[in-house]
Amino acid sequence: MNAVIFCDGGCGWLAPLSRLPKALLPLCGRPLLAYLLDLLADSGCVEQTLLVEDGRELSCQFGSLYRGMPLAYAHEAPDHTGTDTLVIPEPVLADFDLCAALSVHQNHGGMTALCIAVTEPELYPMLENGQAFTGCCILSAGMPLRQDLYVLARQEQAQLYPDAGTWHRIGSVREYLRAQRAVLRSGLKTAGIRTSQGCITPDGQPDNRLEQPCCTGAGLKIGGDSRIRSCILGRQVSIGSGVELTDCVVGDGAYIGDNVVCREAWIGAGAMLMQGSCMEPGSALGENSRLGEASVLRQGVQVYTDKRVPPRTDAAEDVRSSLPVPLELDSGCLCGEQTALGMLRLGEGLAACGDTAVGCAEDPDSRVLLHTLCAGIALAGGGCLRLEDCTLPQLQAASVMGDCDLLLYADAGAKDCLTLYGKGGLPLTRQQEQQIGGALSMPSGLGFRKHRSGMIAEGSGFAALYTRQLALRSRSDCGRRIEISAGAPGLGRLAETLFGGTGAPLVFQLSDGGRRLTVYGEDTGFVHYEQLLLLCCMLRGRKGEDAALPDWFPAAGDRLMETYGRRILRYGREEDSRARALALAQRFSLDGLELGMELTELLAETGESLSALLAQLPPLYTTRRLMEAGDSARQLLQRVCGDPRGGVLQENAQGAVRVLPEGRESLLLYAASSDMETAQELCGQAEAFLRGYC
Known part of the structure; x- marks a missing residue:
């Protein structure tokens, strides 16, 4: 006897959920069709099996021989049988005595329909004997071969083989x-x-x-x-x-x-x-x-x-297309669809934290975001300081001058177009994150504080004052000609008005919206942000002052300040008022333009070259590596660091490695050591460790 299994045709219930054909659906780690082929091979009475399929997935999976039983493939079944043939209209999970069914068929000839007793008759077509038709038949040689044989079985043109074991049709x-x-x-x-x-x-x-x-x-x-x-x-x-x-x-x-x-x-x-x-x-x-x-x-x-x-x-209903992703706070970035309701909820959260300075980049889409954000804050009864067409450093300074607790910057052309910080560019505190996150996740309605009116004040004067203050500090006698490299056009134009000088070129590269600075000179090579911060700490230590740095900064800063009898105050998400206040007063760790001013002042006042100043620092080499982690990035940080915001992954005598979120689906590995080779090695080890969890 031969066998024909129809594996072609769509499967309505399966198509929306899986790209696999029904025959290859896994059952306990094996394809559904494998169990059916096992049944045929174990029976010993099937000489060859023909699989009717639409593509080539089955032939690639099973080949031409399965446990000694030849397999053939076709896109259409033959019109008539050439010998006794078992017809199975779809891949099923079945367990029955095929040899016994064949013996019954050989005694009567023609067509033998396999039927079973069922407790859920709505799942199967029923026959006159009260049993359900499995769809499977044995046909004698020369009979028409087709997939749907229920009509013949219903018209009593078939011999019935009852109680044909166990069947699972898998139709839902x-x-x-x-x-x-x-x-x-x-x-x-x-x-x-x-x-x-x-x-x-x-x-x-x-x-x-x-x-x-x-x-x-x-x-x-x-x-x-x-x-x-x-x-x-x-x-x-x-x-x-x-x-x-x-x-x-x-x-x-x-x-x-x-x-x-x-x-x-x-x-x-x-x-x-x-x-x-x-x-x-x-x-x-x-x-x-x-x-x-x-x-x-x-x-x-x-x-x-x-x-x-x-x-x-x-x-409560099937999800056929992705639902709108509501606005949510993610590592200082506001991600999701910027709907009117989302902006109103955001305004409620910002108003709960205090007054907010809101600024935007120089383009029409960013201005639309600015006005929507200000309206949301005002409707919630909050105070809003508005700065149109400004840079992020200008907004940070305005938030300090205007005594705003938060600042929100809109740049429609950036990857993360809405960024949120504490006063002056400080990280949000845990309490601020909880208040804003709670407002964004409100299931319905808004708790606007109608008992007082909101206020929108114009803050462009603060931006002009900040620019004026930096211009007064500009040093043209630093011995270098400062050239500017910045991603945002407005930021580049602002920096070019502040820095000049004569001498060998020194390139100021501004990044992170102007919050960070990297320097390049032919005599120094690249001088990274961390090394520039160390120079500022050295200057503070010489003056007998403490310095404020972010909590992720390497321990090299602490060792440097100890030589002057001073220390580093570290700020982060905790409510450390002294560290945060000192960071706002010194500014160089929050603002790349301020850091550039500190560097030119140091060069002018000491008369030393940049390479000579760098030689006085303890050795500090850092390396960064971006790692794609998909949607599980935050869960991975929670698992390895105990905090979805990241933390120290490794710290020993060789150096330290921190891991931080970078956007929604990536991680930033940051390694620091006394030599570059070790820093790169630590970073590579950390990436291999994290990939073991992905």
Whole structure:
């Protein structure tokens, strides 16, 4: 007897969730079709199997011989059978006595229909004997060969073979999950995978957080306090802490964040469930889709492939296209769709923290953002200092002069077009982040403080005053001709009016919107931002003063200041009023233009060359490396540093490595040491370590 399996045609329920054809859907780590081919090969009565497919996926997967049984492929089935032929209209999970069915057929000839007793008759076409037609028939030689044989079976032109074992047609997410559990609980062993303590694992050593029965692929990572019950987990699956999974199927490469709860759900390959999300029974998250933080998929809801569900969403209907991502605060950047409601919520959060200086770059789109932001703050009853067509350093200075607690800069042409800082460009404090984040995540309505009116004040005078103050400090006697390199045109024009001089060229390279400065000279090579900060600290130490630096700065600064009997005050997200106040007073660590002024003043006052001044510093070499981490960047930082904002990854006598978020999907590795080779080596080691968690 030969066999024909129809694997062509679309699968309506599967197409939105997976790119795989139904025949290749994984069941406990093996394709669905493999189980059916095992049944035919084990029977010993099938000489050859023809697979009817649309493309070439099956031939690439299974080849021309399966366990000694020849396989053939075609895009269409022949019109008639040439011998007794078993016809299977679609890939199914089945277990029945094929030889017994063939014996019944040979006694009667013609057509023999396989039928089964079912408890859910709505899932199968029913026959007159009260049993369900499986769709599978055995046809005698010369009979027409077609995929749909129900009409013939219904018209009693077929001999019925009742109670034909177990069948799972897999026509929905629930049936797919049911078939997975059937394979898992039957004790079937997949090729090359051993069973141990009720679990199917790649190495026979199940994780003690798995409650049998379970099936896992290679590279599984599970966090602490997680409970995995009766689940099928694919390869390279990453599971956080406090996770509860029950009767779930998880595809290859999926990421499940901390405190996620899922029951009887399908999580597609490459999908991501962020912290605190939940999937109810029968729900499905398609391949490469993302369920946002604290979001819920209600019972039976499906998220199609490559779609995103924003944080704190209660999804009661299928998600066929990505939902709008609401505005959210992410490492000082405001990301998401800039809707009117989002801007109003942002205004409420800013007003709760105090007054805000709001500025924008020199383009029409940035001006629209500026006016919308100011309106949101005023509606919430907050105070707003507005600076149109300014640079970020000017806005930072205006926030100090105007005694504003926050500053918000809009640049529609930048990658992160809305950036938010504390006064003068300081990092936001934890309390400020919580207040603003809480306002942005309000589920509905706005709590505008109607008891007082908001105020919008014009702040362009502060920007002009800042420029004037820097111009008065400009030194043309520093012995170098300062040339400017800046990404933003407005920033470049401003810097060119402030710096000049004569002599050998010294290039000032401004970055991070003007907050950082790097210098290049033919005699010095590149002088990095950290080395320039050390020069400013040396100047402060010589004057008997302390210096303020960001909390990530290497320990070389502390050692330098100790030689003068002074110390470094470090500022960050904590409410350290003295360190933050000193940073605002000194300014050089927050403003690249101020840092440039400090450098030219130091060169003019000492009369020393830049190379001579650098020689007086302790050796400090730094290297940075950008690492793509996908949507799991924040979860990775939480896992390795205990803080999604990053921290020290390694610190010893050789040097230190910090890891920081860079945008939404990248990490910035920052290594510092007494020599460049060691700094690069430390950075490489840190990247290899982090990739082990990706």
